Amino acid sequence: MTALSVLLRKELHTTFSSPIGYTIAAVFLLVLGYTFSLTLFATKVANLHYIFHQMYVLSVLLVPILTMRAFAEERRNDTLELLLTAPVHEIWIVLAKYLASLLLVLGIYLGALVYAAILDRYGEPDWGPIWSGFLALTLHASLLVAVGLLFSSLTENQVVAAALAIGSFLMLWFADSVSTLLPAPLDLIAINLSLIGHFRPLATGSVFASDIVYFASGTMLALFLTTRRLAER
Amino acid sequence: MVVEQPPAVVASGVSKSYGSIAALADIDLSVRSGEVFCLLGPNGSGKTTFIRLLAGYLLPSAGSLRLAGIDVVADPIAARRRIGYVPESVPAYRDMRVREFVSFMARLRGIDAARLSTAVERVVELLNLQAVTEKPIRALSRGYRQRVGLAQALVHEPDVVVLDEPTNGLDPRQIIEVRNLIRSLAGRHTVLMSSHILGEVGRIADRVGVLLDGRLRGTRTVGDGADLEDWFLSLT
Numbered sequence: 016m017t018a019l020s021v022l023l024r025k026e027l028h029t030t031f032s033s034p035i036g037y038t039i040a041a042v043f044l045l046v047l048g049y050t051f052s053l054t055l056f057a058t059k060v061a062n063l064h065y066i067f068h069q070m071y072v073l074s075v076l077l078v079p080i081l082t083m084r085a086f087a088e089e090r091r092n093d094t095l096e097l098l099l100t101a102p103v104h105e106i107w108i109v110l111a112k113y114l115a116s117l118l119l120v121l122g123i124y125l126g127a128l129v130y131a132a133i134l135d136r137y138g139e140p141d142w143g144p145i146w147s148g149f150l151a152l153t154l155h156a157s158l159l160v161a162v163g164l165l166f167s168s169l170t171e172n173q174v175v176a177a178a179l180a181i182g183s184f185l186m187l188w189f190a191d192s193v194s195t196l197l198p199a200p201l202d203l204i205a206i207n208l209s210l211i212g213h214f215r216p217l218a219t220g221s222v223f224a225s226d227i228v229y230f231a232s233g234t235m236l237a238l239f240l241t242t243r244r245l246a247e248r
Numbered sequence: 249m250v251v252e253q254p255p256a257v258v259a260s261g262v263s264k265s266y267g268s269i270a271a272l273a274d275i276d277l278s279v280r281s282g283e284v285f286c287l288l289g290p291n292g293s294g295k296t297t298f299i300r301l302l303a304g305y306l307l308p309s310a311g312s313l314r315l316a317g318i319d320v321v322a323d324p325i326a327a328r329r330r331i332g333y334v335p336e337s338v339p340a341y342r343d344m345r346v347r348e349f350v351s352f353m354a355r356l357r358g359i360d361a362a363r364l365s366t367a368v369e370r371v372v373e374l375l376n377l378q379a380v381t382e383k384p385i386r387a388l389s390r391g392y393r394q395r396v397g398l399a400q401a402l403v404h405e406p407d408v409v410v411l412d413e414p415t416n417g418l419d420p421r422q423i424i425e426v427r428n429l430i431r432s433l434a435g436r437h438t439v440l441m442s443s444h445i446l447g448e449v450g451r452i453a454d455r456v457g458v459l460l461d462g463r464l465r466g467t468r469t470v471g472d473g474a475d476l477e478d479w480f481l482s483l484t
C-alpha cells in the first residue's frame with residue numbers, strides 16, 4: 016500500500032499540473048453550461064436527463080485525451096523502465112494511474128452538481144434520478160478511464176492510444192444498433208455489450224444490478240489486461 | 249580466517265529470445281561481491297539485454313539468474329530491492345526537481361519517511377548535486393542528469409549497481425568524474441556495467457567479460473590492462 020500511495024501522489028501531481036487536465040475541464044464545463052441553459056429555457060423541466068447524456072457523450076470523446084499519456088508517455092521517455100525495475104507490483108502502477116485519472120474526471124463531474132443546485136433553487140427536482148445519474152456517470156467514467164489506460168499501455172504513441180480508445184467506445188456505444196443486423200445469439204451479445212444500453216437506465220433513475228455489474232466488470236477486466244500488459248517481459 | 253563472500257550475480261545458462269531471434273545464448277557468469285565487472289562488446293552484442301534481465305525489466309527465456317542470492321524470476325520484488333539500475337538513456341521525470349525525483353525513487357524503493365531525508369542528502373552529497381537539487385531535471389546538462397540517474401540508483405544502498413553504458417554521451421571531464429565515482433563504489437557495492445569502449449574498461453573494471461552476438465566469449469581480470477587489446481582481438 017505504501018508503494019501505491021507513493022505512486023498515486025506522483026500521478027496526482029502529474030495529472031493536476033498538466034495543462035491537458037485543465038483544458039479538458041474547461042471545455043467540458045463550458046459545453047455543459049451552454050447545453051444546460053439551452054435545455055432549461057427550452058423545456059422548463061427540472062431534471063438533468065439531457066445533461067447526463069451530454070456528459071456521457073463528452074466523456075467518450077474527452078476521457079481518452081486524459082488517459083492517452085498515462086503509459087504511452089512513460090514508454091516514450093523510458094521512465095516506464097524505472098517503474099518496472101523498482102520493487103513494486105505492476106498492479107500498483109496501474110491502480111495509481113487509474114485513480115489519479117478517475118479523480119480528475121470525477122472532479123470535473125462535480126462541477127455539474129451546480130446544475131442540480133440550480134434546479135433545486137428554482138424548481139422541485141426528483142433527486143432519485145439525479146443521484147442515480149451521478150452513479151451512472153461515475154461507473155461510466157471508471158470504465159472509460161480503465162479502457163483508456165489499457166490502450167495507452169499498448170503503444171508509445173499518444174494519438175494512437177486516444178484514437179483506439181475513442182474508436183472502441185464508439186463501437187460499444189452503437190453495439191445495440193448493430194444487434195438488429197446480427198443473428199441470434201450474437202444480437203443478444205451485442206445488446207449486452209452496449210455502453211448506452213447500460214448507461215441510460217441508470218441515468219434516468221432505474222438502477223439495475225446488471226448495469227452496475229457491466230461497468231464494474233468491464234473496469235476490472237481492463238485493469239487486469241493493463242496489468243498483464245505491463246507484466247509482459 | 250578469510251571468509252569468501254558469495255557471488256553477487258550468478259547467471260547459469262541464461263538465454264533470451266525474441267521469437268526466433270536469440271539475443272542472448274547460454275550465458276554463464278559469476279560476479280564477485282564488491283567488484284566492478286564490465287561487459288564489453290559492440291552495439292547489438294546483447295549487453296543491454298543482459299543488463300535488463302538483471303534489472304528485472306526482461307525475463308530470461310531459459311536459465312537462471314540470481315542476484316545477491318535471490319532468483320530474479322522466482323522473487324522479482326525482493327531482487328529489485330537489492331539492485332540500483334541506471335538505463336543507458338538515463339530516464340527521469342523531466343518536470344520533477346532533482347530532490348523531488350530522488351525522494352520519489354527512494355520512497356518507491358522502500359525507504360521510509362524517517363530515513364528519507366538522510367538517504368537523499370547522502371546521495372546528493374556523494375554525487376555533488378547540491379547546486380541543482382531545486383532545479384527541474386529538464387534544465388540539467390547530460391552530465392548532471394547522469395549523476396541524478398546514479399543518485400536514484402544508489403539512494404537505497406543496493407548490493408548491486410547496474411549501469412548500462414554509463415559514460416555514453418558525456419564530455420571528457422564528465423567521463424572522468426563518472427569513472428572515479430564508479431571506482432569509489434567498488435567494495436561497498438558490486439558494480440556490473442556495460443561499455444563498448446575498450447580503453448574505458450581498463451580504467452574502471454576489476455574484471456571484464458566479452459559479449460559478442462549474444463554469447464559470452466570469455467572473462468578475465470583487467471590487471472594493468474596492458475594486453476587487454478590483444479585478448480579482446482583474440483576472442484573476437
